[in-house]
Amino acid sequence: MSRKIRMGMVGGGRGAFIGGVHRIAAAIDQQIELVCGAFSSDPEKSRLSGEDLYLPAGRVYGSYEEMILREKELPLGERMDFVSIVTPNHVHFGPAKMALENGFHVVCDKPVTFSVDEARILVKLVEETGLIFALTHNYTGYPMVKQARDMVRDGKIGKVRKIVVEYPQGWLATRKEDTDNKQAAWRTDPDRSGMGGALGDIGTHAENLAEYISGLKITEVCADVTTFVEGRRLDDDANILLRLEGGAKGVLHCSQIAVGIENGLNIRVWGETGGLEWHQMEPNTLIVTQLEGPAIHYRTGVGSDLSPASMAAFRIPAGHPEGYLEAFANIYKNFAACVQARLAGTEPDPLHTDFPTVYDGLRGMIFVEKVIENSLGTEKWTAM
Amino acid sequence: MSRKIRMGMVGGGRGAFIGGVHRIAAAIDQQIELVCGAFSSDPEKSRLSGEDLYLPAGRVYGSYEEMILREKELPLGERMDFVSIVTPNHVHFGPAKMALENGFHVVCDKPVTFSVDEARILVKLVEETGLIFALTHNYTGYPMVKQARDMVRDGKIGKVRKIVVEYPQGWLATRKEDTDNKQAAWRTDPDRSGMGGALGDIGTHAENLAEYISGLKITEVCADVTTFVEGRRLDDDANILLRLEGGAKGVLHCSQIAVGIENGLNIRVWGETGGLEWHQMEPNTLIVTQLEGPAIHYRTGVGSDLSPASMAAFRIPAGHPEGYLEAFANIYKNFAACVQARLAGTEPDPLHTDFPTVYDGLRGMIFVEKVIENSLGTEKWTAM
Amino acid sequence: MSRKIRMGMVGGGRGAFIGGVHRIAAAIDQQIELVCGAFSSDPEKSRLSGEDLYLPAGRVYGSYEEMILREKELPLGERMDFVSIVTPNHVHFGPAKMALENGFHVVCDKPVTFSVDEARILVKLVEETGLIFALTHNYTGYPMVKQARDMVRDGKIGKVRKIVVEYPQGWLATRKEDTDNKQAAWRTDPDRSGMGGALGDIGTHAENLAEYISGLKITEVCADVTTFVEGRRLDDDANILLRLEGGAKGVLHCSQIAVGIENGLNIRVWGETGGLEWHQMEPNTLIVTQLEGPAIHYRTGVGSDLSPASMAAFRIPAGHPEGYLEAFANIYKNFAACVQARLAGTEPDPLHTDFPTVYDGLRGMIFVEKVIENSLGTEKWTAM
């Protein structure tokens, strides 16, 4: 008999941010059940978090190691089917590796690891185990982002010439890490975030979005990475020139000192015969431009010529705005469908395999490494 | 020990629309568990729908009567705590009445009943039983709608002079009821919808929103109600002049023949010293205007002077857009908190009592009745 | 040999508003030369205003009567070709009538006269003399308004069903007439404005725009006209239900107490197969909606399927925004071309006859009269 997929969570205890997002995203489509968790490295905090989530005490663990080993002993169907990893960056690799080694599928927050080397190890493990690995580059979950990708792939704007992708935020314009803001504290700490600050946190989203929509890999970067806020130990701003496969050029800039900007991920792509424009803060519109004639404003769910992937990515009729959580949920929904297919011994619908994977994670790690290498060096272009 | 609130659903089987919305809205905050349902008047369809939702067969019923009686026999904590009614309008009253008479709290879709008389009976029952009754006028669940209401209440725009509220849609511009569109079929059928077409379906949302934000009751209406699509049996368009308490004036227009408009619920309110503007399709912005000086664009979660009700109504940081489903979920979240308080024998936090009730339902029914009476008659103004 | 058309102005002296607008509008296309004026009823003020405008003293007159009689004595080619009347409403009829009676073409600001009767007299005079009479309902001069009219006329949205036209402003939300604001003073004074306040000043623009774009005449009105600001002698707000030829319905609301709104003339028209939306404050965009498929954003000068009238109404390439003054200038440009044709003894290009005339003026006067009659009476609908 069919059942919901069972999730165990690493991280996301009281006071965390992204863990709650993952739980909502997993809950929205009612295909996933939270059955256990190691919500904090502090066992008492993990226990209290489990209570908040109405979990039985026996399924709330003091560490991810304990969770993985104990759950593995439970019968299939009772034990968790996958691990969701929502910790700060430096605690992605450990649980991901151990989960894969013990036969659990994985959903992991981004960036995938702390270093390129760790990312390569995970790639190898995923390939060896054949387990399902989703990385929550959630912005690719929006219907109009999928529509954009499909239009580029189908030649609707011709060969891509130029990409402008940007991700300004303003929340770290001051020393928020000196307040009690936990998010700010670990994101500006190289021991927990890795070598990239804004670059790792949001620059990788921009990089992933550009490659996802254009279908082109970035081949070279030329960067100017800056720490504007005095005393901060990681970058809070980056301006980057891009070169991509096929001769396309681009600009990527991201910032966490863009005062007053909330979460301004935007992308524009111009090809030989058309253009695309998408704004994360108004995500249900995709503006399509043409060589001659007026701009067409595609909208989530409006019209009969939207792509299948776009049409599969929303839940309610046009004009009832879906947002960030629903886009995030699309990753969980597709991931769950793939796990269901695995349980049933079938192949998933190709539409359901449309989520970022460990390979996207590796790209992101290389991107951060190469951008910082270029910014610190004197050569103009660095290959990636 | 604390536990999730337990929901039984009436309606919402395969092919329905609003039932799925209710289930998502109930799931988002992970405070509510779907435990049983009578999903269709067709028992086989109900059974299949229950399977889709991973419910045990024994908790899937062939009728709401059966569900209410059988669940009542289960022990508290196992049985459902409340009924969620998501059927077409003509099947609201029956299950709502029976649920209340048997001690179950109720969440009911709008309009609350088929007639004013039925609505009055429910009001009486709610008052007599003291049970909790939420009506899903979901647009009042948006953070910026709550902010607007709070700013009016706190005098930020002075005494209200004028309200313009509008709700155009285009999806019924042709005879969609002749296709296999179930939503169109029952909404244009007086036997299932009641006396109002567009008026009942969306006009009541506009009326509710205007009264919610302004804090003023509509006192008189002057209306021109039209059926544009040939052969249709209910109105698909209405233009209405409003008079409200305290000398305020207004315009309310709604339509389902506004070709190409998705879900255009918008409201503007002008007082003696300021103005407010809110658009459902860009719901996280509230534009505030002043006698002198520039317009201020309030945004969900931005800044320190947002009202407590507004701040309690979103889940993720500014710029990560929340939409229709999250606003809808706010009704369930508050309702669930009230039910939890009842179970715990305590009083709910006043912030949690902020959801539409059976009284809003009665207002809506009176509005539909009076608008149609005015439109058919020759008198200029009809009191309501 | 060809020469510029010669303009004499009535009104528009120091401190006036609309006179300066007319002079800029006449200057933009360099087809019209200001040669004389009676800029004020105060001869000294008229004289100073003439100096400001670099006019020779001998062509600056103390009254419009003097100007018309004296100019008439000058040889053709030296004397003015037409009179531009930019006085408050109560001084439109006099100079217009005298100009026509003495063989001068006329450009007149709106509303055309003080009363319906005066308007009828001017209609008769224009018909008898065959002189050219332009009324500056300037909003019809925008390229995208012409595009909208042409698309409706050409059946691009099917038979018109519904019109929503609105004109909120906020500048009279307080007793501005008690300050030294001359514009506010005469506009709120029934002896200078006529029977309509906001209704005459801006309501007539909305009425004219609706009839221009839809090609339909308003047949009945049902109105609620209000004076919100205490002590004010004319209306500052009106909400009106419309019925139009062919069964179309509509809403027109205008206000000068809409705090913080600058000049919010907007119109939406829905037909059986499409819709149109235009906003005066973003005038170079026309949003066109369809039964199926995405909205198309027409832009001034973009694409090859714009109508000839639209293409003739801008000066510079797309994206270099033209605004209010250029739209206003389009009336002068077309008027000048018609006068040139008259001088040359030829027929004007039909594109050049596209400007509002004395007949539009008469419609506006009837509109104001009937709306106020309805608002004061008890009958629901008043024919117009």
Next chain:
Amino acid sequence: MSRKIRMGMVGGGRGAFIGGVHRIAAAIDQQIELVCGAFSSDPEKSRLSGEDLYLPAGRVYGSYEEMILREKELPLGERMDFVSIVTPNHVHFGPAKMALENGFHVVCDKPVTFSVDEARILVKLVEETGLIFALTHNYTGYPMVKQARDMVRDGKIGKVRKIVVEYPQGWLATRKEDTDNKQAAWRTDPDRSGMGGALGDIGTHAENLAEYISGLKITEVCADVTTFVEGRRLDDDANILLRLEGGAKGVLHCSQIAVGIENGLNIRVWGETGGLEWHQMEPNTLIVTQLEGPAIHYRTGVGSDLSPASMAAFRIPAGHPEGYLEAFANIYKNFAACVQARLAGTEPDPLHTDFPTVYDGLRGMIFVEKVIENSLGTEKWTAM
């Protein structure tokens, strides 16, 4: 006695674009009179153009040399006061130099010359002669651009950290230079445009706008300049990293292959305590962001805290949109006031000296030269 300033034009004959813009801009405020011209290097075409403009035949010249020499012989007050140069780039230097050498003030289109060396010669000549020289970097003429500059100067956003300025256009996405489009032909021809294509045509506008608003000079550039359209001889796209005085960083990108974009000059500036955002295609709005609290949408003419320069730069009340031509006219208006002051032997009001000069022209030439040098070379940063 006061009189209008008298303009002689070089270029701008039939079929030209920018000449017409200059004539409208000069006409709008009625302070300038076109009295003569050498409209084309083809004398017959110049003659016909003069006829179009109602000029007497004797004041229409076959070459700029003839015009300057012959006009110089006329008495002051009859002869032109200044030369307006609206030719393609390679014919800026000649007439500008000769005009200055013969005592005429100059308005010149941008870029100021063909090379940095020529620009330096003009700087020297302006300094030696003391004549007035305006360069039509017209985008600085917008009221909200002046407001932005004044807010930065007055510390309203704190020390500037980051600038993103962009200027995408789409009109040269195909080989338009092979059609009969004259604008395309000379702009893509290095013999007439100089070393920069998009870079000179629009990149200089972006550079000028960034320096104008921020008050900071660009100190280093790192560029990737591209020709996307096959066979084109000049660049049609550029992506540039900027470093500015005081440690500010920036991105400048411009393009003429951004399909479907009309004239997308946009700028964002973030300082330590605030941010600014302005879009040329919606020029009457300036969005101001803050560390805490909502965004404020400043609008042309709205409110009492706008800067004097901003308040002096519009003509009609808020909400009556002024656009490109009015912004352009602000340069002519200020220039004319300075010439009037010179004629009167007085000092101009400092507000009237707010227009781009020959120094801005030199900056632009250096910018183009250094960007291309950097793009062709291997060093990462090139000083400018």
